[in-house]
C-alpha cells in the first residue's frame with residue numbers, strides 16, 4: 001500500500017507494462033463516491049488511493065460513517081465509484097457488467113459483520129459451502145462435498161459429521177461466522193473483504209476468529225481487507241493500516257509504525273492507549289469520544305466556516321490544533337513509504 005504507487009502512469013491497462021505487475025494486486029486510484037439524496041450530497045469516499053498486495057492484511061480504521069463500508073462495497077463491485085479507478089491485477093473492475101461481476105466474485109469475497117443475516121436460514125452447513133464450490137469452481141456434487149468437508153476442517157467446524165446437517169440457528173455466533181468464512185474461502189478467492197467480522201461476536205471468541213482469518217491468509221496466501229473500529233485488533237492482525245475520516249485517508253502505513261506512533265490528531269483519538277487531548281471541553285465536562293467517536297472541539301465559528309465553505313481539511317471542525325491553513329486547503333498525505341499523514345500540524 002503506497003500512495004506514490006497509485007499514479008496515473010501505473011494504471012492497469014491492457015498494455016505491455018502488465019507483464020511486470022503482480023497478478024492479484026488490488027489498486028484504488030483517486031476513488032471517490034458521492035451519494036446524492038434529494039438536495040443532500042454525502043462524500044463517502046474522496047480521492048482514495050491505495051493498493052493491497054497479495055498475501056497482505058490491510059486494515060481500514062475509522063469511526064462510524066467514515067466510509068469503510070462504502071470502500072468495501074466499491075471494491076467488491078456492489079457499488080460503482082463516482083470517480084476514479086479500481087483494478088485487480090490487469091483487470092479494470094471499476095464498472096463491471098453483471099457477467100464480469102460474477103467472474104470477479106470468484107476472486108474477491110466478502111465476510112459480513114452479521115453472520116446470521118448473511119446465511120440462508122434454510123441451508124445446511126454443508127450446502128452453504130457446496131454451493132459456491134459448484135457455482136464458482138464447477139465441481140461435481142461429490143467433489144464439492146468432499147472439498148466442503150475439508151474446508152470445514154480448516155475453519156474448525158468439527159467434528160465435521162456433527163455439523164454438516166446443521167442450520168444457522170443451530171450454531172453459536174462464532175460457529176456461524178466460521179461458516180461464513182468457509183463459504184467465502186470456498187471459491188479460493190485472492191482477496192477477502194471482512195467488514196467488522198468479529199464485532200457482533202462474544203468478546204471471548206473474537207481472538208479465535210481473527211486468528212483463523214490470519215491463518216487462512218498465511219496458508220492460502222490470500223489478501224484480506226479488515227474493516228474495524230478496533231485499533232488493537234488492527235495492530236495485531238494487519239500488515240498495513242488506512243485511517244479514514246469522512247471518506248479521506250488521513251493516515252496510512254505499516255500497522256506497527258502507524259499504531260505505535262500515530263501522527264494525525266484523529267488517529268491519536270481513536271487509539272485508546274494514547275492520552276486524549278479532547279477529553280475535557282472548555283467547561284470541564286467530557287465531550288465524549290467513546291465507542292470510536294471523536295468529539296467536536298473546535299470553536300463553533302471556525303467549524304461553521306469550514307463546514308459552510310466545504311474546503312479545507314475535513315477534520316478541521318473537530319481538531320484542537322486547527323490553523324488558518326487548515327481552513328483553506330486539504331493537506332496531502334506525506335511522509336515516508338512506511339508512514340504517511342495528511343496534516344499541516346507538526347508537533
Ligand SMILES: Nc1ncnc2c1ncn2[C@@H]1O[C@H](COP(=O)(O)OP(=O)(O)OP(=O)(O)O)[C@@H](O)[C@H]1O
Pocket residue numbers: 035036037042043044062063064065066067068069070071
Ligand atoms: N446508500 C447511501 N445513501 C446515502 N448516504 C450513504 C449511503 N451509504 C452510506 N452513506 C453515507 O456515507 C457515509 C459513509 O458511510 P459508510 O457506511 O461507508 O461508513 P462506515 O465507516 O462503514 O460506518 P459504520 O462503521 O457505521 O458501518 C456516511 O455518512 C453514510 O451516511
